[in-house]
Amino acid sequence: MDSDSSPHQLLYGAYKILYQLVIWPRFLSPLRLLPGPPLGSLLSGQFPVILAEEAGSPQRRWLKEYGPVVRVVGPIGIERLIFIKPEALRQILITDWLDFPRPDFYRHVLGLVVGYGLFTVTGDESKWMRKIMNPAFSNTRLIPHIDPCYDIIDEYVDTLSNEIDEDPTGCKTYVIHNLMTKLTLDILCLTAFGYKANNLSRFEGSIAEAYEELLDLQSGPNIASFCFGVSFPFVPEFMTSGWAHLFKPLFRFNPALYRGGITAEIMHRIKIIARRMLDERRADSEAAPFEDKKDLMSIILQSQCTEKAGKARSSNADMVDHILTFLGAGHDTTSSSLTWTLWLLAKHKSAQIKLREEASALVSKNPRPDHRSLKESPFLEAVIMESLRLYPPLPQTVRQAAKDTEVDGIFVPKGTMIYVPIRVFNTWEGYWGENAEEFRPERWQDLPETYNSTLSMLAFIAGPHACIGRAMAMMEMRAILTILITRFQFDLLDPNQNAIPRAGVSMKPTDSLPLRVTKIST
Numbered sequence: 001m002d003s004d005s006s007p008h009q010l011l012y013g014a015y016k017i018l019y020q021l022v023i024w025p026r027f028l029s030p031l032r033l034l035p036g037p038p039l040g041s042l043l044s045g046q047f048p049v050i051l052a053e054e055a056g057s058p059q060r061r062w063l064k065e066y067g068p069v070v071r072v073v074g075p076i077g078i079e080r081l082i083f084i085k086p087e088a089l090r091q092i093l094i095t096d097w098l099d100f101p102r103p104d105f106y107r108h109v110l111g112l113v114v115g116y117g118l119f120t121v122t123g124d125e126s127k128w129m130r131k132i133m134n135p136a137f138s139n140t141r142l143i144p145h146i147d148p149c150y151d152i153i154d155e156y157v158d159t160l161s162n163e164i165d166e167d168p169t170g171c172k173t174y175v176i177h178n179l180m181t182k183l184t185l186d187i188l189c190l191t192a193f194g195y196k197a198n199n200l201s202r203f204e205g206s207i208a209e210a211y212e213e214l215l216d217l218q219s220g221p222n223i224a225s226f227c228f229g230v231s232f233p234f235v236p237e238f239m240t241s242g243w244a245h246l247f248k249p250l251f252r253f254n255p256a257l258y259r260g261g262i263t264a265e266i267m268h269r270i271k272i273i274a275r276r277m278l279d280e281r282r283a284d285s286e287a288a289p290f291e292d293k294k295d296l297m298s299i300i301l302q303s304q305c306t307e308k309a310g311k312a313r314s315s316n317a318d319m320v321d322h323i324l325t326f327l328g329a330g331h332d333t334t335s336s337s338l339t340w341t342l343w344l345l346a347k348h349k350s351a352q353i354k355l356r357e358e359a360s361a362l363v364s365k366n367p368r369p370d371h372r373s374l375k376e377s378p379f380l381e382a383v384i385m386e387s388l389r390l391y392p393p394l395p396q397t398v399r400q401a402a403k404d405t406e407v408d409g410i411f412v413p414k415g416t417m418i419y420v421p422i423r424v425f426n427t428w429e430g431y432w433g434e435n436a437e438e439f440r441p442e443r444w445q446d447l448p449e450t451y452n453s454t455l456s457m458l459a460f461i462a463g464p465h466a467c468i469g470r471a472m473a474m475m476e477m478r479a480i481l482t483i484l485i486t487r488f489q490f491d492l493l494d495p496n497q498n499a500i501p502r503a504g505v506s507m508k509p510t511d512s513l514p515l516r517v518t519k520i521s522t
C-alpha cells in the first residue's frame, strides 16, 4: 500500500462524514428550505424524539405545525419527507409506485424476520410473486378455511373456560397479546400450511414461543441498531445465513451485535419449524398431489416448478422464505389488531355490550356463523375497522425515491426517504373530523364526506403493495371476536389501566395487555 494513502484516506473519510452529517443537510440539500422540526442531534437527527413517543405522535404534531409537507432529518443526516395530502400519497403508493420502492434498509431489517419474500421484493419481482400467490387469498379459497378456524377457536374457548372454572375468584387474568399470538399462529399454521402447531397445549419449543422471544427484541433502539447494522456490506446475507446463530456467544462484548445474534438464533428455530412444515406437506403430497390445489402451501410448493423470467426456480431456501413471510406478516399484525380491539372493548363497556348483543343473536342461529353473515354484521365490522383505524398494527411504512421526481409540487431528489404515516392518516382531523382520535365505531355507519375509501384508512395500505392477506385477516378477526365476545367478558384490571403503544415495526401494548376475563353465563 502507498505510504501516503492512509492519511489521505483518513482525510477523505472525515470529509465524507462531515459532508453527510453537516454540509449536505444544512447547506446543500434542495430540501433544506422546506418546513420541519429542527435538525436535531448531529448523529441521530430527530430519531430520539420519534423513538421516545407513541407511534405517529411526533409526525402528527409536525404535520399540524409545519404541514402539508414536512422535512425531518433522521440518523446520519438522512432526510425524509412526510406528505399528508391524499394526492401525494396516491402518487407514491399507487400511480408512481415503481418510482417509490421499499428502501434497502427496510427490506433487510424485515428480511431478517419475515424472510426475503413478497414483503421485501419490489417492482417486477413483486408483480410476478403476487400473481402466483393471489389465488391462495381469493374468497373461493378462504371461505372453506372458516371451519378449521372455528375448530381452533373452540379449543381455546374450552381451555379458557376450564381454567376460569378452576379459579376460585371466578375470573382469570390473561396477557391478551400472548394469547392472541398463540391463537392466530395456530389458525394460520393450520389453514395456510396444513400444520397443527398446538401452541396452547405445547408452548415450550413452539413457534409461538419463538415469536414471543422475537417480540421482546422489537424495541425502538434495537430496531435502530438493526437498521444501522444491515447497512454494512454482507451483513444482511450473513445474518440470514445458517451461520449467524452459531456466532452468538462471540458477540457478547457488543450488546447490539449480541441482540443480532439472538435474533438469528430465534430465526434459526423458526426456520427449522418452517422446513418441517414443508417436509410434512411434501410427504403428504405423495398421497394427495399439490399441483391442482390452491392453498398457500401448495402454491409455495408449485413455485418450485415455475420458471421465473430469467431466474432459477424457487429453491428450498426460497420456499422457507415464503413461509416465513406469511407466518410473520400474517400472525403478528392480526394478533396485534385483536389485542387492540379487546383493549378498546374493555375500555368502552357499552361497545362491548352492543357487540355481544349482535354476536349472540348471530350465534343463536348458527354457533359457527358463515363468512357472509359475519361480514354483514354491521357493528362487528365497525368495531374492527375503528380499531384498525386508531391502532393500525403497522403504524407507518417507508418508501424511497428511485429517481429525481416531483410530489405535490416539491422537487424530490433521488434517494430521499418518504415516511408514510399510516396512523396519522387514519386519525387526521381533516378526513375524520374533530373527534378523529376517539373510539366511535358508529362513525363507520355514517362516514364523513371527506372520507376517501382508498386513502383515509391506510391500515392495509393502498396500491400494488397493499396487504395481500386483508380478506384472510378480516375473516379470522370477525370469527374470533364473535365467539370470544359471546363467551367471555373482558375487563380492565383497574379503571386507570393504560395501554401504551410500543415503538417498533409493528405496534403492540408495552405490557402485552393483561385483562381480566370472566365467563358469560349462557
Ligand code: HEM
Residues within 6 Å of the ligand: 118, 119, 120, 126, 130, 325, 326, 327, 329, 330, 331, 333, 334, 337, 392, 393, 394, 397, 398, 458, 459, 460, 461, 464, 465, 466, 467, 468, 469, 470, 472, 473
Ligand atoms: C390485521 C391484519 C393485517 C394488517 C393490518 C396488515 C397490514 C399490512 C400493510 C400495512 C402492508 C404494507 C406494508 C408496506 O408496504 O410496507 C401489508 C403487506 C403485506 N401483508 Fe399484511 N396485514 C395484515 C394481515 C396479513 C395477513 C393475514 C397476511 C398473510 C397471511 C399478510 C401478508 C402480507 C404480505 C405478504 C404483504 C406484502 C404485500 C406486497 O408487498 O405485495 N398480512 N400488510
